[in-house]
Amino acid sequence: MIYLSPPHMSGKEIEYVKKAFESNYIAPLGEFVDKFEDLIKNYTGAKAALAVCNATSGLHLALRVLGIKDSKVAVSTFTFIGSVNPILYERNKPVFIDVDEYWHMDAELLEKAVKENDIKAVILPHIYGQVADIEPILEICKKNDIYLIEDAAESLGAYYKLKMDNGEWKIKYSGTFGIFGVYSFNGNKLLTTSSGGVLVGNDENLIKKARFLSTQAKEADFMEYVHKEVGYNYRMSNILAAVGVGQMEVVEERIAKKREIFNWYREFLDEEFMPELSNTRGTRWLTTVVFKDKDPWEVMKKLRVNEIESRPLWNPMHLQPLFNGAKAYLNGRSEELFKKGLCLPSGTTLTQKQVKDICEIVKSS
Known part of the structure; x- marks a missing residue:
């Protein structure tokens, strides 16, 4: 059988998984989670990264950290439902935006939607490994004080070349334009950890808050289990992160x-x-x-x-x-x-x- 997009191991994954087993840090965390997050930061240029159980949980954390609930969130209609379900988790209403000639969110339609609705956030999917025409969308969000969250689940490694004021070109990766971005490491993606995702951002405090929520919102100052708000079991295991470290090498x-x-x-x-x-x-x-x-x-x-x-x-x-x-x-x-x-x-x-x-x-x- 020729499959659509099967996993392809580098050969190093089993070595790293074995090391994780030998350390007995099988779950939930360990050195490979830290290494995997660092590799994603170094590769994409994001300042902070959080390894989670899947990209959908990353989008949910983004909305939760930003306090987007009982509101309207614009999202491309031409996407996988994983881009949209997190909108519902916080009782938000999606506002669907059709696509341009490059199959990504149409900026003109988004601008019309923003004028007619009180939109608090935009989730922008970069689909099939390509990059959306993000500059006009980013401008709309900035002008209207709207949070931009990039669903880069399918586009790890895709980048945009920006012309700087000095005339030089700068590479900027999908997922690093908005306040948050998320990548998927599902079994069919470019790289896989079998199941997993990474939430990235340039505000380290926001990622720190997401990290807190992703581990059941357990208060760190107490030996006993103390919880002051709702949290989630969204973290990636050390074993899956070990696979991710091997994948990032290729x-x-x-x-x-x-x-x-x-x-x-x-x-x-x-x-x-x-x-x-x-x-x-x-x-x-x-x-x-x-x-x-x-x-x-x-x-x-x-x-x-x-x-x-x-x-x-x-x-x-x-x-x-x-x-x-x-x-x-x-x-x-x-x-x-x-x-x-x-x-x-x-x-x-x-x-x-x-x-x-x-x-x-x-x-x-």
Whole structure:
């Protein structure tokens, strides 16, 4: 079976996991949690990082720390539901925003939504390993005193090149523009800890507060268990962090391979692919195609018969039964992408021949 995006170990993970076992720091914390957080900080340039059990919990902590509850939160409609569920956890109401030609939140629609609603925060997903056109969105948030939280679950390693006042270019990674960002290390991501996420930010006090809440909000000044507010069991274990340390050693290698796979698909298939903003580098976590005249569901069936996994593009959130009646600012693009698009196998062990074979099956569908 050729899977969509299976895990790919570096070879070092088992060595680090063994070391964690030998230390007997299996859970909840230990030296590898600290190392993993440091590696994420050093790689992305974020000042603070918190390893958690998954990216969804990271988004929840972000909203909780910022005190966003019983309010309205704008979020892209073209995303995984993990971007949206944390909004509900704090009794907020999502305001869905359709996407631009790069498949990310449309800044003009966001501006319209901000004018018509008292929006307290924006959750901006960077999808399929690409980077959103973040500068106009950041400007809207700054102008209206709105918190920007980046859901960079799918885009660890993707970056934006910013031109500085002195004319030089500066690389800034997805997840580091807003007050918080979150990365996913789920089993199908660019890097995996089997299950896990990392919350990052540049305000160390806010991350410190999130860390406190993620460990059941236990007051540190008491030997006995004292709790003054609601907390959560959201921390990553030392074992999973050990896997993450091994994975971080090959992050650039994995990105290079993902981009190579994308280029093979583009060579062998005469279809439309997810565009990449100029002055950015996406990771091409998943190669996504939009068919000109094929039914993606029929293509998916043909691939499945040949033991090849594929998936439809994100089913827009404003179409989900869970969000009947929710406000949505639409231009039709997310619905069109869902209707015509497909995610193709993008695992980093794929060969050029395998990609070519997959494309021949797609073309014959």
